[in-house]
Amino acid sequence: MDDKVVYSARIGQDLAAIVAFLADKNPAAARRLGHALLDAADALGLLPYRGPAMRSRPQLRKLSHPPHHVII
Secondary structure, three states: OOOOOOOOHHHHHHHHHHHHHHHOOOHHHHHHHHHHHHHHHHHHHOOOOOOOEOOOOOOOEEEEEOOEEEEO
């Protein structure tokens, strides 16, 4: 059984801002990145310890989607 991934309002705002910023130059790439970031976060429901823990806050994980890094 998968764990549930819960998104905060801030995550939604941050993701929307990232996608909007990129969409000015390349709307298709912005959509792909938005979906890829959500897919990576959703995968934590299956593998909650995926990605290295942050030294300063071990309950957080760092996921990479080159050239971007996401702290979850």
